Amino acid sequence: MTRLCIRVPKTEGERVRAELLSKGILDTGRRIGSDNGFLLIPILTDEYDDHEIIEADLEHLEHAPTDYKDALDIPEELKEYLPTSFDIIGDVAVIKLPDILLPYKNSIGDSLIKVNRSVRIVMMDSGVKGDLRIRELERIAGEGGSATIHKEFGVRMAADPSKVYFNPRLASERYRIASLVKDGEIIIDMFAGAAPFGLVICKRARPKIIYSIDINPDAERFARKSMELNRIENIVPITGDAAEAIKDLPEADRVIMNLPQTAEVFLADALSKTKVSGIVHLHKVIERSELDIFIGSMEKEAGSRGFGIIIDTVTELKTYSPTMSVYVFDIRRVE
Ligand SMILES: C[S@@+](CC[C@H](N)C(=O)[O-])C[C@H]1O[C@@H](n2cnc3c(N)ncnc32)[C@H](O)[C@@H]1O
Structure with missing residues (x-):
């Protein structure tokens, strides 16, 4: 078929x-x-x-339904509101539901477990909140808590989406950055969460050391657990405000700034610890029509603080709303 x-x-x-x-x-x-x-x-x-x-x-593998929508018994007129995609973090599925489907949330959760053998529990996601970017989650199906081990490119990542930000959709971006890293690099990840960027980089490249900063103390706990699971020793998890914690660190070849709402506020802090010719990867959500304005404002801000920068590449990572997208700017520090 x-x-x-x-x-x-x-x-x-x-x-x-x-x-x-x-x-x-x-x-x-x-x-x-x-x-x-x-x-x-x-x-x-x-x-x-x-x-x-x-x-x-393509050959059919089994007779059971493979799309949760086919395993679900809800009024036909509501089916168009069912989300097409959801996240899987380890054995935890995380799904956003529109209000109209809330009376059916448990059946939706059950059908997700039924068709995805790797899913143990289903959490309904009511959005990311506050500076820590933690999701507001409610279990709608399955047993046990949301602590889990997520696998990405052969790396085992300890995660609990109810305690620390974790986004499996950034896997390609982590892979991209890891593939740019040269032997012996010093790297600072300013908003590291449970250190998924650091873990993938250590597995796929040979950095000297990666400083993984996050303001959420739980992030350090999960980062340390993953380091143990993967026998990685060259990540240094640090709990604290990146703007302060970075002051004690050596100059880096590469700085990762994955805080898409407000990363630019910390650009001067990042550049103050970036070697000349080093790279800052800055993630930012902006209006698609304001890309040039944003680049101009970063150049102006860096210049006013005494840093020369060149934007090497701009990549659109994903659509955020009808008019906005998340971009990553690869910014080179120059004399
Ligand atoms: C979008 S998440 C990115 C996490 C991680 N890079 C990942 O890919 O999973 C942003 C992270 O920045 C942290 N954060 C927010 N403000 C911070 C600050 N001032 N200093 C350090 N970390 C901060 C949050 O706790 C959160 O874990």
């Missing part, structure tokens, strides 16, 4: 498969196909920005 899939080079296959799985849109009921050095990975949605969606004949 013909099904929707995306065609990706074999070398990219594992990364894309893991990403689709973490977004809850991998069709696990079909076998992945191959075609001339490419993989055909079955997908549960007809909208996916990163790859063109095509149709292909």
